[in-house]
Each structure stands twice: as C-alpha cells, then as structure tokens.
Amino acid sequence: MSTPPTAAPRSGAGADRAFELVTAGAAWLVLILLGSIAASMAWGGRLAFETFGWQFIVSREWDAVGGRFGALVPIYGTVVTSFLALLLAVPVSIGIALFLTDIAPRWMRGPIGIAIELLAAIPSIIYGMWGLFVFAPFMAAHVEPWLSEHLGPLPVIGALFVGPPIGIGMLTAGIVLGIMIIPFISTVARDVFNAVPPQLKEAAVALGSTRWEILSRVTLPYTRSAIIGAIFLGLGRALGETMAVTFVLGNAHDLSLSLLMPSNSIAAAIANEFTEADTELYRSSLIALALLLFLVTFLVLTAAKLMLMRIGRVQGRTH
Amino acid sequence: MKAMLLAAGAAALLTAGCGTRTDNGAAPDQAAAAQKITGAGSTFVYPVLAAWSADYAKQTGAAVNYQSIGSGGGVSQIKAGTVDFGATDQPLEPAELAESGLAQFPVVIGGVVPVVNVPGIAPGKLRLTGPVLADIYAGKVKKWNDPAIGTINTGVTLPNADIAVVHRSDGSGTSFNFTHYLSQVSPAWKAGPGEGKSVDWPVGVGGKGNEGVAGYVKQIPNSIGYVEYAYVLQNGMAFAQLQNAAGNFVSPSAESFQAAAASADWKNAKDFFLVMTNAPGANAYPITATTFVLMHRQPKDKARSDAALSFFRWALKDGQGQAQKLDYVPLPADLVGQIEGYIGASIK
Secondary structure, three states: OOOOOOHHHHHHHHHHHHHHHHHHHHHHHHHHHHHHHHHHHHHHOHHHHHHHOOHHHHOOOEEOOOOEEOOHHHHHHHHHHHHHHHHHHHHHHHHHHHHHHHHOOHHHHHHHHHHHHHHHHOOHHHHHHHHHHHHHHHHHHHHHHHHHHHOOOOOOHHHHHOOOOOOOOHHHHHHHHHHHHHHHHHHHHHHHHHOOOHHHHHHHHHOOOOHHHHHHHHHHHHHHHHHHHHHHHHHHHHHHOOHHHHHHHOOOOOOOOOOOOOOOOHHHHHHHHHHHOOOHHHHHHHHHHHHHHHHHHHHHHHHHHHHHHHHHHHHHHHO | OHHHHHHHHHHHHHHHHHHHHHHHHOOHHHHOOOOEEEEEEOOOOHHHHHHHHHHHHHHHOOEEEEEOOOHHHHHHHHHHOOOOEEEEOOOOOHHHHHHHOEEEEEEEEEEEEEEEEOOOOOOOOEEEOHHHHHHHHHOOOOEOOOHHHHOOOOOOOOOOOEOEEEEEOOOOHHHHHHHHHHHHHOHHHHHOOOOOOOOOOOOOEEEOHHHHHHHHHHHOOOEEEEEEHHHHHHHOOEEEEEEOOOOOEEOOOHHHHHHHHHHOOHHHOHHHOOOOOOOOOOOOOOOEEEEEEEEEOOOOOHHHHHHHHHHHHHHHHHOHHHHHHOOOEOOOHHHHHHHHHHHHHHOO
8 A cells, every 4th residue: 555556567577587587597507507417427537538538438348356447338238228118118108198098988098097107106116126026037937038949049130039048137127117117108198199189180080080090190290299209208217217227137247239138237337336436446437437328318318309300390391 | 326316315314214223222311421433334244233333322322323335435434534433344454554544453254155046956055166166157167067066066966057147236345255265266266357346247147235146046047146144044045065275165154154263364464454265274164254343543533432442342242142143253252352452552
C-alpha cells in the first residue's frame, strides 16, 4: 500500500536482472566445473603422458611392478562391452517402447512402464552381484559352451567365440550392461513415441498401412533424432559403469578378440587399483586413464550431436 | 571420476561408522578423558583391529578409529602425518623407515592359501609345490592332468580340463605375499611378473578383494585362486597342501603359521623387515604373512602416540584370544617380547 505504483516495474526489472544473473551463473558453473575437471585430470595424468607419450594409448602393457603402463586394454574393453550393450539394448528398448505405446492393451501399459522405471532404480552393485552369482554361472554352464562349440569353428566370426567357458568376460559384461541401460533408452523412447501426432498414424492407417509400415515409415522417421539421443544417453552410462562391470568382466589386462575372454574397462581398472597405487607414476597413469574415459565419452557425445545435425539438414532438404 | 567419488564415499562411511561405534563403547565418565587414536591402512587386519578397538574402548575409554583404505594408503597417510599409526602387509625397508622417521613392528599373523574348485577334490587332498604353483600362474601348466601335478598327487584323479586361474584385480598385500613366495621358489616368476601388490598377471581373471576371488573360485569349475586363511574357513573352500622349504607338505592352520613365525629369523631382522614366506621350519606353512604397524619415532603429538602404543601393548598381550576367535594367529611369545623391547627403544 505504501509502495508507489511506479516503483513496481523498477524493482521488477532489478529482480529480472538478478534472476538472469543467477541462471547464467548456474549455466556457467557447469562449464567451469567441466573445464576444471578435465584440467585437473590432465594435470594429474601429466606424469604418465610425459613418460609414455603416445605409447600410453597404444600399449597393451600394464605392469605395476616394472612401472610400464598402457591404456589399450582398458579402452578396448570399455568400447567393446559398451558396444555389445547397445547391440542388445537398442532393439529390446525400441520393442518395449513400441509395444507400450501402440500394441499393449491400455491396462497393461501402467504396470510394465513402472516395472521398467524400477529397473533403472536398482543400484549397479546389485546388477554386479546378480551377474556374478546368477548370470555368470548360467553363461558358463549353458550359453558359452554352445557358442564355442557351434560358432567357434566358423570362419571370421569364430574368433569371437573361442576360449574356456568360465562365464566371466566381455560377453557377460556386455549383456549385464545392456540390461542396465534398457530402462534409460526405453523410457525416453516410449515418451517420444507417445508424442507422435495421432493424425499421422491415423492417416497411415487410412491408407491401409500395416503395423510394421506405420512403425518404419511414420513413427521411427518422426522420432529419429530423439531416439538417437536416447541411445547415446544409454551409451554414456554404459561407458562409465563401474561396479557391475568389475564383477563380471574379469579385470584382466589381456587383449583378446574372443568375447568369452576376460578383459578390463577404464572405470573398473580405476576402482580396482586406485587404493593401492603406491608410486607416482602408477597413480598418474590411473588419472590419465580417467582423462581418456572423459575424452572417449566426449567424442561419443560429439558424434551424436553431429549425427543429429546431419539428420536435421537432410530433413530440412526433403521437407 | 565416479570411482574416486565412490572411494571418497566409502571412506566417509567408514569413518562415520567407526566414530559412532567407539563413542558408544566408552563409558560416560571416561569419555571426557578419552584419547582418540586414528589409524589407516591394510584391509586384512581390519576385522581384528575393529574387535580390539571395541574391547579396548570398553576397558579404557580410548577410542581407536581405523580406516581400512589399503596398505599403500596406510603408508602414505602415516608418512603425511595425518594418522597416529599406519598398517601395511608389505614391510618397509629400514632405509625407507629411517628416511621418513618411522618405526615398524608386526601385530598379527595370517596366511595366504591356494584354493581350488576341481570336481572330486576334497579340502587338503591336492598337493602342490611352489614351482608347480608358479607354473600354473605363469600359464605354463595349463591342464589339471599335467604330469607336473600328477607326479606329486599319486592316487588322486585329476580331470583333463583347463585350469582357470583366478588372481586379485585390486592391489593388495595378499597378492604381495603370494607373488613374493612365487618369486622365491621360481626364478622364472621372479624374472617375469615379479613381486608386488599388483603384478602383470600372465593368465587368468581378476576378482576384487578376497571375497571376489573366493566368489570366482566357487563359481568357475576347475579353477584355482588364493585367499586369506579366514576366507578358506568361512567358505569351506578346498585348500591345497603346499610343500615348504624343508620339503614337507603342510596344510594351512594356526599351528603351521606359528611354526613359520617361530622359525623365521626375527632376531636379525632390522626394524622387523622380514617377509615370512618360504620359512625354513619343518612344519612351517610357506605363505605365512604378517601385518605391520608403522608409527613415527618422534611423534608430533606425544600424548596420542603414547595412547596408540598402549593400545598395541594391550593388543599384543590381552588381544590375542580375540584374534584367534577371528581366525588370525597370535604372535609367538618371544617375538612379542622382542617387539616390546623395540617399541620402548625406538619410539620416543
């Protein structure tokens, strides 16, 4: 009451200005954090980079006693297990999302949707223990003997399926990771499929399209960029996953083409070895590994962005 | 980065857990006068140190806060002076001790035991020699029915199956003692992977921690691994007998660990710098290990250092029964006497 009416816009402008500063500060904070994390890892890993140079990235040796470190095995293990995870998770997740949006009866959608969201809430250590105590013995007893017997002798792909069936290795780790990222991809996919305008689908039905034709010619093209975003979200999580992978990957610094053999991942190597890394060079090598994981993740996300931009341009031309 | 966060979180939880437990143990009238002793290091010794500190707090009101962050972490923490004592499974050399002004003494004995999961092999039925064990871990002996294993196991039927080798994936004192033993009995191992808390393993899969190795060995048929003695007992695992330096095959037990400790040459070991593997006694178990405590010779805070010393004096005398209950092995009496003399002489 005592405030003159003219003061209101002035104080409003001030509040607006303050609000702008706060939001801008929050946005800059993220960039500053990201930059300083990268810088501090580069600083921590400088001894490893100085000592080994490019050899650090291409060497497969990891010998703490002799003080020789190379990141090839962890990088390879990280990339292969994450790729396997995508191979499994992408078709299953898109299948789940399509079933939930287009095919399932309405009463089923709620319970299945909630079940999938609950999968995302399970801590990764639980996946790791399940993988070690339940899934790895199952793989060793039933899946891996069959794979090495039937696929092992084949030319070219046979090399992927040789070795003793011990249930611990890249294949098992990839499948466990795949199960872990299914909820992330499928929830996003379900939401974007739900956002497809019903008129488009109705028009397709009116033209006599089958369910498969609606999916492949209407739903997927319409949601392509969002689906690719969802896949890369899952991939980002798979690349950085630590505990579950540590349990089932075997943590061995061996480079092997066979998916049945144990390997190592960047995150697992750091978690395993950081506490007892007792020389400067050892610790520095682990920090350098962390920087490499950061770079791999950054490259993957950049690739995703570029892909989305290309799709945007292509669509811009055709429409 | 995630791993570092995890580690930091785990450390914070441990600290919080220890703090509350020891606080509850202290009687109210003693709590005011109570000293707070802090230590960090070896995970192997953590169960017995936790039990000791609970008992000790009940008796004296002095709280011991021990963080099991690993031997390497314990060494760097005591060097940095952030804790009153450090604990490590790998003893430091006298020169390194002198350089950082530290004293070192053993507190408890344990053993590292090869365990197998081979169908039809009961605990203690398989015999191994040091060189054969080294060849298995080097990937030179690949099958269970290899003649190298067969000749020392007459009467035991071994399958024509690949040996699945399991080792530790994390750096650990257990691996140090195991590889130290292999280096002593096999020149090829010494020249190849060598000894250390984590080495470049030629073959096999890595399990995280003793429980990880025990888990893998139980899950994988025809596997072999190595764990601390307590895990063998708790999990009822099939251990192997090992041939000792005197040529006898011995099973891991409190008696054979003590025989090793008694036959080791502690008298001439400066600063107790001695790894007991391959001890000479007739009944000595060959991979017997000790955890060592590290303390500053001239501590900055004398009151806290004295409190830590009286804790260890108490533990070496009154805490050994508790240690036995937790499947550790007490130190032989004359070694305890030697340690008490050493503490009195070297820590001011």
